[in-house]
Structure formats: C-alpha cells, structure tokens
Amino acid sequence: MKQNRFVRNILLGIENLLLHKLRSFLTMLGVVFGVGSVVAMLSVGEGASKEALEQIRKLGSNNIIISSIKSIDEEAASTAHSHMSIYGLTYEDHDRIAGTINTIKQTAPVKLIRKEARLMSRAMELRVVGTTPQWFELVKRPVLAGRILLDSDIRDKSAVTVLTEFGARKLLATENTIGQPLRIGGDYFEVVGIIKSESGQAGNIQIPDQQVDAYIPIDIARKYFGDIVTRRTSGGRERELVELHQIIIDVDNTDNVESTAVALEQLLNRFHKKKDYQISVPLALLKQAEATKRTFNIVLGSIAGISLLVGGIGIMNIMLASVTERTREIGIRRAIGAKRKQIIVQFLIETVVLSTLGGIVGLGVGVLIPMAITYFTEMPTVLTLLGVLLPLLISISIGIIFGLYPAINAARVDPIVALRHE
Amino acid sequence: MDNESLPARQNDIVRLENAYKIYPMGAEQVNALAGVTISFKQGSFWAIMGPSGSGKSTMMNIIGCLDHLSKGHYILQGHDVSNLDDNALSDIRLKYLGFIFQSFNLIPQLTVQKNIELPLYYLGWDAIESAKRAKELAAMVGLQGRLGHRPTELSGGQMQRVAIARALANDPQILLADEPTGNLDTATGEQILELLAELNRQGKTIIMVTHESYIAAYADKRLHMKDGVIDSIEGNGDEAK
Ligand SMILES: Nc1ncnc2c1ncn2[C@@H]1O[C@H](COP(=O)(O)OP(=O)(O)O)[C@@H](O)[C@H]1O
Ligand SMILES: [Mg+2]
Numbered sequence: 001m002k003q004n005r006f007v008r009n010i011l012l013g014i015e016n017l018l019l020h021k022l023r024s025f026l027t028m029l030g031v032v033f034g035v036g037s038v039v040a041m042l043s044v045g046e047g048a049s050k051e052a053l054e055q056i057r058k059l060g061s062n063n064i065i066i067s068s069i070k071s072i073d074e075e076a077a078s079t080a081h082s083h084m085s086i087y088g089l090t091y092e093d094h095d096r097i098a099g100t101i102n103t104i105k106q107t108a109p110v111k112l113i114r115k116e117a118r119l120m121s122r123a124m125e126l127r128v129v130g131t132t133p134q135w136f137e138l139v140k141r142p143v144l145a146g147r148i149l150l151d152s153d154i155r156d157k158s159a160v161t162v163l164t165e166f167g168a169r170k171l172l173a174t175e176n177t178i179g180q181p182l183r184i185g186g187d188y189f190e191v192v193g194i195i196k197s198e199s200g201q202a203g204n205i206q207i208p209d210q211q212v213d214a215y216i217p218i219d220i221a222r223k224y225f226g227d228i229v230t231r232r233t234s235g236g237r238e239r240e241l242v243e244l245h246q247i248i249i250d251v252d253n254t255d256n257v258e259s260t261a262v263a264l265e266q267l268l269n270r271f272h273k274k275k276d277y278q279i280s281v282p283l284a285l286l287k288q289a290e291a292t293k294r295t296f297n298i299v300l301g302s303i304a305g306i307s308l309l310v311g312g313i314g315i316m317n318i319m320l321a322s323v324t325e326r327t328r329e330i331g332i333r334r335a336i337g338a339k340r341k342q343i344i345v346q347f348l349i350e351t352v353v354l355s356t357l358g359g360i361v362g363l364g365v366g367v368l369i370p371m372a373i374t375y376f377t378e379m380p381t382v383l384t385l386l387g388v389l390l391p392l393l394i395s396i397s398i399g400i401i402f403g404l405y406p407a408i409n410a411a412r413v414d415p416i417v418a419l420r421h422e
Numbered sequence: 423m424d425n426e427s428l429p430a431r432q433n434d435i436v437r438l439e440n441a442y443k444i445y446p447m448g449a450e451q452v453n454a455l456a457g458v459t460i461s462f463k464q465g466s467f468w469a470i471m472g473p474s475g476s477g478k479s480t481m482m483n484i485i486g487c488l489d490h491l492s493k494g495h496y497i498l499q500g501h502d503v504s505n506l507d508d509n510a511l512s513d514i515r516l517k518y519l520g521f522i523f524q525s526f527n528l529i530p531q532l533t534v535q536k537n538i539e540l541p542l543y544y545l546g547w548d549a550i551e552s553a554k555r556a557k558e559l560a561a562m563v564g565l566q567g568r569l570g571h572r573p574t575e576l577s578g579g580q581m582q583r584v585a586i587a588r589a590l591a592n593d594p595q596i597l598l599a600d601e602p603t604g605n606l607d608t609a610t611g612e613q614i615l616e617l618l619a620e621l622n623r624q625g626k627t628i629i630m631v632t633h634e635s636y637i638a639a640y641a642d643k644r645l646h647m648k649d650g651v652i653d654s655i656e657g658n659g660d661e662a663k
Contacts, residue, residue, distance in 0.1 A: 004548065019531050332527050335488060336541050336588075337516025339509055416488050419527055 013349040024354060027318040030311025031358030031398060032365060035391040038304040039366025039383075042390075044373060045300060047381035049293040056289060058198055058207055059282035063138060064249040064261055065208065068242055071274040084228070087276040089244040093268065097247060101263050103256040108135040110208075110246035111221050114229075115185040117214070119171040126167060126213040128184060130221025136195075138248045139208050144168075146178040146193030153192075153217050159224075160217070161189040164197040167213030182214070187224050189216060208248060257283045308394060311358070312402035319351050319406035323413075330410050331418025340411040347410045351403025352396060359395025363388060435499055435595060435627050436462040436485055442493035443480050443650075454480040456650035457494070464595075467622040468629045469638035472647035478631045479600060481647070485629060486519055486598045487511040499595070516544055520589030520597045524604035526581040528573040534560065534584050535569040541591040559587035563617060579610035586617060597621065599630040603637055615640045 017024040059065070068088025094109045111130035116123060129135075136148040144165065153160050161182055163173055171182070173194065181188045197209050231238045251260045261281050268277055323330070330343055367388075370381035443455040454477045462468055470478050483489040484496055487503065488511075495504045503514060521527075528537045538556040539547075547555070560569055563583040573581055582602060589597055599618065603611030611634075619640050622628050630641065638644050643657035 005546065008543075008549070016531070328527070329529050329531075332529055333540070333544075334512070335486070335515065335521050335527075336544065337512050337514075337519075337592075338544050339512045341509075342544065416483050419523060 009345065009349050010353060012346065013353040016350055017354060023318065027315055028354055028358035028361065030314040031308070031355050031395050032311075032362040034304065034308035034311040035359045035362025035395050036365035036369070037307055038300075038391045038394070039363055039387060040369040041300045041304065042387040043366070043370040043381045043383045044379070045293070045296050046384055046387060047370070047374075047379065049289065049296070050382055051380050052289045053286065055207075056282050056286045059285075060138060060250070061283050061286055062251050062254055062257060063282055064251060064257065064264065065280045065282070066247045066249070066264065066268070067278050067280065068245050069276055069278050071276045073274070084239040084241060086241040087274065088242040089247055089277055091243050093271065094244060094247055096267065096271070097249065097264065100267065101260060103252050103260045103263075105250045105252045106134045106137060107250070108132055108138050108248045109218055109244050110135070110248065111218055111243070112245040113184075113221060113225050115225070117171070117185075118183045119173060119177065119180065119191075122171050124170050124213075126170070126184065127211050128161075128214045128216055128221070129212045130216050130218035130225075132218055134250075135215065135248070138250050141196045141198065141209065144194045144196055145175040146191070148193055148195060149215055149217060154219060157219060157223075158217065159187065159189045159220055160192045162193040162195060162215040163191060164195060164209055164212050164214065166197050168194045170213060184214070184216070185225060189214075208246070254283065257281060304391075308398055312355075312398040315351055315355055315398065316402040316406060319347065319403060320409065322350075323347065323406050323410045326410075327413055327418045330413040331415040334413065334415040335419060343411040343413075344404075344407040347407035348400065348403045351406070352399030355395045355399030355403075356392070359392050362395065363391060366391065433464045434461040434497070435464040436629070437497040438481075438484070438494065439497065440494040441481075441484065441491050441496065443477070443484065443489070444492040453650045455484070455491075458650070458652055460645065460652060460655075462627060462629060465622070465625055465627055466643060467619070467627075467641045468643045468645060469641035470629065470631045470645045470647060471633070471635075471638055472653065476647040477650040478647055480650075482598055482600050482629070482631055485596075486521060487514045516541065517592060518595050520592065520594035522582070522585050522589050522597060522599040522602045524601040526573070526578075526585045526605070528581055528584055528588075530573050532572075533569065534565065534571050534573070534576070537573065537584055538569075538587045538591055540588060545592060555591060556587075559590055560584075562590070563587045577610075578606050579613060582606065582610075582614050583617070586614070586621075590621070594626070596627045596629065599628065601631050601633065603632065603634070608636075611637060 066089060070085065070087055091109070094107060098104065098107045108131050113128045113130065114125060115128055117126040117128075118124075131149070132154060133149045133151055146162070148162055149160070152158070161184070163171070163177075163182075167173070168177070171177075173191065175194075177191050178193065180191050182191050183189075197212070198207050199210050227241050227243050229240045229242070231240070249260070249264070251257045258281070261279055261284075264279055268279075333343060333346075367383060370383065373379055374381045438458050438460050441455050441458045442453065445452040445454055456477075458477075458481065470481065472478055480489070484491055487498075491504050495502055497503070498514065498518070503511070506514070515521075529540070532540075535553065535556045538559055539552040542552040542555060557566075557569065560566055563586050565580060565583050565587065568576065568580065573584065576584065597618070602618070603614055606614060615637055618628055618630070628641070630637075632638050643655065645655050646653040
C-alpha cells in the first residue's frame, strides 16, 4: 500500500513532466551534459591511468634501473679527432652495488653491443645484451621455445644466445632454430631459446627488453667484443669505452626502494667524477602517476561539479517558475486537504524524476563517448561500476538539493491567496 | 467586550464565539470580523449576504479551516479548532469539509475523473476504489459521459458540477460555497442550486455566500453581514432544524 503510493507519486510526477515535454527536456539537458561529461571523463581518465600504471608495473615496482649516459662535456670533447670517450657504469660499480647495499636482493648488469649477425643465409645488425641469468628474474618473460641463460652457461663460459621475439622475427628464427649456430660479429653462438618480449615506455623509462634482439652471457661478451666501440661518423672515427650500459636492481621490499635509490646515488657519486649515469625508479614514476591521477580526478571533479551545479541551477530555476505558474493548483490541493509535506513531496519527486532521467540519458551519452573514442583512437577507456553509479547518485542528489527550495516555496503557498478570484 | 455567547447546543455543527479577524493595515487595523457569535445547525442551508468587504469571505475561510481567528473561538462539531496547527487543519479539510468556488478551481491538466479523485488521493484510497467512486459521483451530478474530458472542454455549469462532485468525494459533513453561481448564467445557476438543495435534503450542511437574493432564496437561513459584524438573520427554517 505504502509502496503503491510511492509509485503513484512517481507516476504523477512523470505525468506532470509530460505535460511540458519540451520544457522538461530542455531542463534535463544541463544534467544530461553534466552527467555525460562526468561518465566520459571518468572512463577516459581511468583508461589512461590504467595503461600508465600497467606500463610501470611491467618495469617492476621493486626495480631500480641505472643507465650510463654521456655527460655534456664528454659529448663536446668527442667531436675532436681520435678522442676516446670513457664514461658510464663499470664492472666495479656493479660488484660494489651488489656487495655493499644489503637491501638489494639481486642485480643484473647490462652490456649493449651492436653487431652484424648471420643466421643461415639471413644477415642483420642485432642489438645484443650481455648479461647474467639474474636478468631473467628481474625482467620476467615467458619462454616461447628452448630455455633462458643459466648459471651453468656463466660457469662453463658457454657461447650461447637467447633470442627475444624481436630478434627471432628479424632473423626469421623459429622453434627449429634452437641448437643452430648464430654468428655474431666473428663468433658463433648456439641459439638455446626464444623468449617473449614486451614493448612500451613508462614515463621516460623504456621497458628494459624493448631494444634487445639477443642475450649472451656477459663474460663472453666482454671476452669476445671488449669494451671499446668504434663508430664511423662523417668527421672520422668516434671511439667510446663503456663497460656497462645498465644495471638493473631488484630491491627486497617495496618500502626500501626509495632509500636504496638514495644509497645508490651516494655510492656512485663517490666513484664518478662526472654525472655519467642516471637512476630511474619505476616506483617513483608509479607514485607520480598516481599523484597525477589524483590531480586529474580533482580537476575532473571540479569541472563535473560545475557542470552539474549549472544543471542543478537550471532545474531549480524552471521548478521555481513552475511553482509560480502552478500556484493555483497548489492552492486547490491545499484547500482540499493536502498537507505541506505532501506538496513538498510532490514537487520534490517531480524534480528528482527530472534529474534522474537526465542522469540516465547522460549516462547513455557518457558511455557512448568513450566507446567512440576507443573505437576511433584505440585509446583505452575503462567503465567502472563506481563511474556509473556515482553520476547517477549525484543526479538524484541534485534533484533533491535543487528541488528542495522550489518545493518548500510551493508548500508555503497560502491557499486563500492562491484561490482568490482572478 | 460583551460576550453574549449562547450555550452551544448538541446539533450545532459550526459555532463561532466572539470571533475576530484583525488585519493590521499600517498604523490602522481592519476588523474583517469584529466579534461574531453564531451557530450553524447540522443539516441547515445558509446563505451569507452583505456588501463587498463586509467579511463574508473571511468568515468562509475561517469556517473552512483555511485561516485562524485573531481572537475568539471556532467550535467545529463540538471541538475547539481555533488553535490547531496547519497539519491538523489540513486533516479537517480533508475529512469533514467540501469546497465549491466561484471560479470552479479545477486543475486544468487533469481529467474530470482525476479532478474528482483528488481528495481520495490524499485520503490514501487505492486507484481502483477511487475510480469507482469518481464514476458514481459523476453520475450523481449528471456528468456520466465526461470522465475523460479536460475541464477546458466543459461548460461553466458542467465545471461547477465537477467541482461539486469533487467536494463530495470525501463525503463531507459540511459544504462551503463562496458565490458558486457567480460565474454562471441564471438558468445554469438555478440548476446548480437545485443540486445543492438536493444535497441539503440528503443531510449535508451547506454554507453559501451569494449576492443574489433569488439564489439566497434556496437557503433556509440568510445571514446579513456588515462591517465584520452580523447585521441581521432571517430564516424560513424552523429553529430546531
Ligand atoms: N489578507 C488581507 N489583508 C488585509 N485586509 C484584508 C485581507 N483579507 C480581507 N481583508 C479586508 O477585510 C475586509 C473583509 O474582506 P472580505 O472578507 O474579503 O469581504 P467580502 O468577502 O465580504 O467582500 C475587507 O475590508 C478587506 O479589505
Ligand atoms: Mg468575498
């Protein structure tokens, strides 16, 4: 019975709104656009930040990546003839880091080599990384065929290589390539495995395996190819001595990542005269991305708030006009015996029906926009339950908040004044 | 103030005792009612007459529980309702009173049926019962075929019939009519009065404001107001009625 009455009240509200279809529709528009923009922005924002967070997670949130960089004056000096640039991380750095900082669980040194390679009849320049089996602990990728580098390869100084998916594609290598010889520079390596690779970038940090075609044991790399790289340039020859290009570090605990980064900086600073290295902390990026998301949410919330406020004021405005226009009706209802509370409920329901309807239509618009964005731009968008429920809840609240004043105004109508002959 | 209040009798349905309605007008005061004492008996039919501004509408508003007295008492069916709050007065209007207005005061957007059902809606009747009752009432006032029409599609006389049906929906004790024929031509006005007289014969107490003596002739009692006080009472009904 009570329920029935509530439903009848809502039906009465809808009936009244249908009497002024165009006006109701126009009044709703503010809320439609308000809610629509909230839903759309939430879903675009959620999609963007989800992608960013995923990228960072791929780097490993417990990892720290130290990279060698050429300092500015080294860059300037290298233009001189027959100058050799010496910079970057050293084998000693790696040993010191692994040996002195006890929050570090494991490390992987990275030596980058570009060499002509040949597999069967196919020749290519490959990007080869000399590293240790720890790499595969730190940059976990599924094995597609064969195996990864093992401790025994290091111990036995085996000339073996593991291809990445990129490298395998370049060389047209398949499962059948396992066991075959791959010539790198002038030396032969046995292909022992192919692993999956990831591409992408998080902030300014590249995913470690993005530019890698093949892995070989670091000691072999050093023995076969040395540390000096000679490049022919237009001005002549350019020589560089870089021992390690990267050191990837796995910290034992997420809480220790930042303090470890500080300790690394201090340690390296002691042994490097020039700033020829750079420390990247994915976790810091993660935190930065989260902070950016928070800021984004605040900005978004404000924009949404303003547009919903405008929508709400629009509704209030129309409802106030409607109350004035319907003074006589209110007077009649009051004279017949309607209580003030019942008049308030009647007008409040009308406003809430209006704003909720606006909210539902807005939700439809707000869901279509991100779908269209994803369809046309491949930008990811994510529709969360909260992203749907929140705007609906807000539109209902808008109806109540902005409907209350007109409804109270309606209840204040004095039937004697309202019914006086015109 | 001379309070020559008569003792309230059992069959007094409406009784005003030394009733004042005072409106402040700047420094002055307007006494719309200036000490009225009168009893209306159950089942009587009254016409209230008097020049414009004499306090007729004010008296109707008080009796109709739409307004409060400034001073004095209003006793409705033996209960002093002078000091009730807005909610309680609304409840009395809903359950015991029916209003008929000069300008009909139907809700133009609602059909005849919905207009008649309006009091039932606030009484909490369910939709089916309400529709049934609306149909009966429409038949009673001679509007059986018109339930689906809007008020604007009806003549003045028909609109007033709808208003009467609506006033009867809650089966009230008292019908209050402020110039019910003011907007109608003579013939239609007389038809409406016939209907009211019939309702009075069925037991409704009717209090009606009118300017026209041929309309007032339908009532058993005529109360003449002047400057907020009772000027005279004439009646053809017996005292006991
Ligand atoms: N709300 C009001 N404020 C001030 N004066 C009023 C108000 N209502 C009525 N009056 C005054 O009270 C007197 C009686 O009015 P009313 O009862 O409407 O007379 P009637 O219906 O007999 O023409 C008039 O002088 C009128 O001006
Ligand atoms: Mg009047």
